[in-house]
Amino acid sequence: MTVEERPEAAYRPTPPPAWKPRTDPAPLLPDAEPYRLLGTDAAAGADPQLLLRLYAELVRGRRYNTQATALTKQGRLAVYPSSTGQEACEVAAALALEERDWLFPSYRDTLAAVARGLDPVQALTLLRGDWHTGYDPHEHRIAPLCTPLATQLPHAVGLAHAARLKGDDVVALAMVGDGGTSEGDFHEALNFAAVWQAPVVFLVQNNGFAISVPLAKQTAAPSLAHKAVGYGMPGRLVDGNDAAAVHEVLTEAVGRARRGEGPTLIEAVTYRMDAHTNADDATRYRADGEAEAWREHDPIRLMERELTVRGLLDEDTVRAAAEAAETMAAQLRKRMNADPVLDPMDLFAHVYAEQTSQLREQAAQLRAELDAESGEGTHSAEGGAR
Amino acid sequence: MSTATARQAKPATMAQALQRAMRDAMAEDPSVHVMGEDVGTLGGVFRVTDGLAKEFGEDRCTDTPLAEAGILGTAVGMAMYGLRPVVEMQFDAFAYPAFEQLISHVARMRNRTRGAMPLPITVRVPYGGGIGGVEHHSDSSEAYYMATPGLHVVTPATVEDAYGLLRAAIASDDPVVFLEPKRLYWSKSDWSPEAPAAVEPIGRAVVRRQGRSATLITYGPSVPVCLEAAEAAQAEGWDLEVVDLRSLVPFDDETVCASVRRTGRAVVVHESTGFGGPGGEIAARVTERCFHHLEAPVLRVAGFDIPYPPPMLERHHLPGVDRVLDAVARLQWEAES
Ligand SMILES: Cc1ncc(C[n+]2csc(CCOP(=O)(O)OP(=O)(O)O)c2C)c(N)n1
Numbered sequence: 253m254t255v256e257e258r259p260e261a262a263y264r265p266t267p268p269p270a271w272k273p274r275t276d277p278a279p280l281l282p283d284a285e286p287y288r289l290l291g292t293d294a295a296a297g298a299d300p301q302l303l304l305r306l307y308a309e310l311v312r313g314r315r316y317n318t319q320a321t322a323l324t325k326q327g328r329l330a331v332y333p334s335s336t337g338q339e340a341c342e343v344a345a346a347l348a349l350e351e352r353d354w355l356f357p358s359y360r361d362t363l364a365a366v367a368r369g370l371d372p373v374q375a376l377t378l379l380r381g382d383w384h385t386g387y388d389p390h391e392h393r394i395a396p397l398c399t400p401l402a403t404q405l406p407h408a409v410g411l412a413h414a415a416r417l418k419g420d421d422v423v424a425l426a427m428v429g430d431g432g433t434s435e436g437d438f439h440e441a442l443n444f445a446a447v448w449q450a451p452v453v454f455l456v457q458n459n460g461f462a463i464s465v466p467l468a469k470q471t472a473a474p475s476l477a478h479k480a481v482g483y484g485m486p487g488r489l490v491d492g493n494d495a496a497a498v499h500e501v502l503t504e505a506v507g508r509a510r511r512g513e514g515p516t517l518i519e520a521v522t523y524r525m526d527a528h529t530n531a532d533d534a535t536r537y538r539a540d541g542e543a544e545a546w547r548e549h550d551p552i553r554l555m556e557r558e559l560t561v562r563g564l565l566d567e568d569t570v571r572a573a574a575e576a577a578e579t580m581a582a583q584l585r586k587r588m589n590a591d592p593v594l595d596p597m598d599l600f601a602h603v604y605a606e607q608t609s610q611l612r613e614q615a616a617q618l619r620a621e622l623d624a625e626s627g628e629g630t631h632s633a634e635g636g637a638r
Numbered sequence: 639m640s641t642a643t644a645r646q647a648k649p650a651t652m653a654q655a656l657q658r659a660m661r662d663a664m665a666e667d668p669s670v671h672v673m674g675e676d677v678g679t680l681g682g683v684f685r686v687t688d689g690l691a692k693e694f695g696e697d698r699c700t701d702t703p704l705a706e707a708g709i710l711g712t713a714v715g716m717a718m719y720g721l722r723p724v725v726e727m728q729f730d731a732f733a734y735p736a737f738e739q740l741i742s743h744v745a746r747m748r749n750r751t752r753g754a755m756p757l758p759i760t761v762r763v764p765y766g767g768g769i770g771g772v773e774h775h776s777d778s779s780e781a782y783y784m785a786t787p788g789l790h791v792v793t794p795a796t797v798e799d800a801y802g803l804l805r806a807a808i809a810s811d812d813p814v815v816f817l818e819p820k821r822l823y824w825s826k827s828d829w830s831p832e833a834p835a836a837v838e839p840i841g842r843a844v845v846r847r848q849g850r851s852a853t854l855i856t857y858g859p860s861v862p863v864c865l866e867a868a869e870a871a872q873a874e875g876w877d878l879e880v881v882d883l884r885s886l887v888p889f890d891d892e893t894v895c896a897s898v899r900r901t902g903r904a905v906v907v908h909e910s911t912g913f914g915g916p917g918g919e920i921a922a923r924v925t926e927r928c929f930h931h932l933e934a935p936v937l938r939v940a941g942f943d944i945p946y947p948p949p950m951l952e953r954h955h956l957p958g959v960d961r962v963l964d965a966v967a968r969l970q971w972e973a974e975s
Contacts, residue, residue, distance in 0.1 A: 465675065
């Protein structure tokens with residue numbers, strides 16, 4: 253019903269002049285189809301060095317996923333959320349950043365962190381259980397892998413904003429899953445970023461599920477990228493299995509952010525080939541054959557086909573990538589199979605800059621227990637008689 | 639009903655008893671709705687809601703969008719309109735986004751409407767450590783809930799109580815934070831729905847083991863620890879009584895104090911932090927009410943005052959049998975000092 257049709261419409265107050273709806277949201281709207289590069293004519297223009305680099309990282313990333321999953325079966329990792337099938341998002345995200353930029357990963361984004369240069373073992377401490385974050389975030393500019401969903405997004409906005417206030421041209425890339433976009437923190441982060449024009453890129457890996465819940469039960473939006481429009485930032489939709497496309501779209505968004513043109517929301521459409529984690533039973537919620545259908549669209553295969561068509565993939569290249577991946581896996585296995593040496597006194601070492609008197613007391617208590625334990629060899633009820 | 643009964647006539651786990659409690663409540667009362675992340679098709683990450691969506695439909699057991707504030711906030715509206723939402727928070731630390739709803743609305747709606755708008759919401763929270771979970775999967779958050787007037791805070795330690803207390807929580811016209819000790823999910827008992835467990839009124843503690851020399855006051859995941867400590871202490875000549883609180887709010891002063899008056903000594907045991915933790919409140923109450931009966935100060939055995947540690951170090955943090963026995967030994971303080 254239009255305004256003219258209603259007689260009482262004459263009584264509608266005119267909005268004050270300051271209130272002006274944006275008349276043309278079109279530049280913000282995502283395309284109807286995810287952007288693709290591999291297998292299209294445009295791919296001929298892609299830099300061969302970049303494609304080969306992405307290929308090597310994809311192969312290494314896949315191997316990392318299978319190795320880490322194997323380590324859960326040997327009890328060396330408490331849990332591993334595999335990103336098999338999603339390697340293109342992980343790798344392209346990491347490679348789109350400059351060294352001075354920051355990455356804000358979720359618990360599933362170990363590969364992005366490793367592709368950015370993080371030690372593969374340090375990337376796993378959270379999941380192995382020896383410490384929550386096994387690296388110094390400042391070293392590679394990677395925030396701790398974040399488990400509570402979407403809470404890292406406002407952090408990314410704040411860091412990017414602070415960098416800009418200081419005059420540094422640093423960009424923050426924040427990664428989140430499709431489920432995480434339902435959290436309040438996601439909305440608040442996008443809003444802050446847009447209002448502040450903060451140099452942030454939000455990358456949603458839409459892998460179809462939040463544990464067991466499919467996207468249709470998560471959102472009724474035409475796409476997750478559409479959510480950008482309401483906040484006043486561009487939304488981009490990209491094929492998340494096409495590493496070249498993801499890299500291009502991310503690089504563009506990072507560039508926009510760096511030039512002071514504000515944040516972008518990117519939805520990468522992909523598929524989680526493994527279960528949520530090794531502890532999950534995907535047969536309860538996954539339709540038969542669904543994962544199989546995605547195998548045709550595997551990120552490594554897409555890249556291999558492109559490289560082959562362009563005559564860039566010879567046996568040596570394939571072997572070199574496979575060997576590098578195997579070397580990484582062998583080292584990972586070896587290092588993960590050594591028992592970590594833990595000092596229980598670390599429990600008290602990092603709670604405050606300076607230990608409180610309570611913690612000093614409790615540290616002394618544990619010290620005494622540990623001494624008694626090593627003296628007696630076994631636990632016993634002896635303590636009660638002391 | 640009979641087929642399901644036959645299916646469950648084996649020793650049940652705590653997870654199954656909880657599932658059964660929701661199932662029975664839903665069958666009896668069409669206003670009971672279960673909702674949360676992954677509670678439908680998957681049956682919850684701990685399978686506590688297994689089968690409910692199949693049996694009652696997705697409108698009664700709903701996979702919500704992934705948003706804890708949204709889950710609890712919509713539950714408030716549903717309860718306003720006469721439903722009885724049973725909400726699952728997937729893990730202790732993932733309930734924190736919902737705190738605003740819980741504290742500012744769920745807990746005080748009855749009060750701010752002068753009783754006109756009670757909210758019969760049950761918030762189920764798997765809590766506590768000991769299962770090797772990574773960060774944010776092992777918090778003991780009971781002190782936050784206890785500090786919020788308007789909430790009941792309940793935590794079962796046995797399979798029978800899991801059933802009985804959850805039934806009572808769902809039936810309660812007040813909001814109940816129902817803390818499920820996740821390391822006891824797989825504990826078993828011979829309980830079977832064929833001999834239906836009693837619905838336990840909220841607010842009553844129970845003496846799990848009788849003894850004369852001292853009282854261990856505990857709840858949830860620490861109850862089995864205390865029972866084991868009590869057995870071990872026998873060798874030292876200590877005959878320990880173990881009181882399982884079951885309900886932290888309301889608090890059963892009567893059962894606790896009756897026990898402490900008999901034994902003259904008390905240790906509070908829980909895995910949540912000691913400083914600002916539940917034990918402080920409990921020790922103060924016992925001291926106020928039983929001062930003349932006490933032979934020693936009320937002691938506390940708690941988790942350290944640190945963020946919950948990574949799984950490879952959690953055994954050093956969680957109060958175990960030895961630490962309880964150490965405290966029991968210190969109850970002889972008069973003789974020593
Ligand atoms: C605040 C919060 N609530 C619940 C959880 C439990 N949880 C862990 S992963 C997950 C699903 C996340 O799905 P999505 O965001 O799509 O990311 P994906 O796992 O698919 O990468 C849930 C519910 C959590 N980690 N944090």
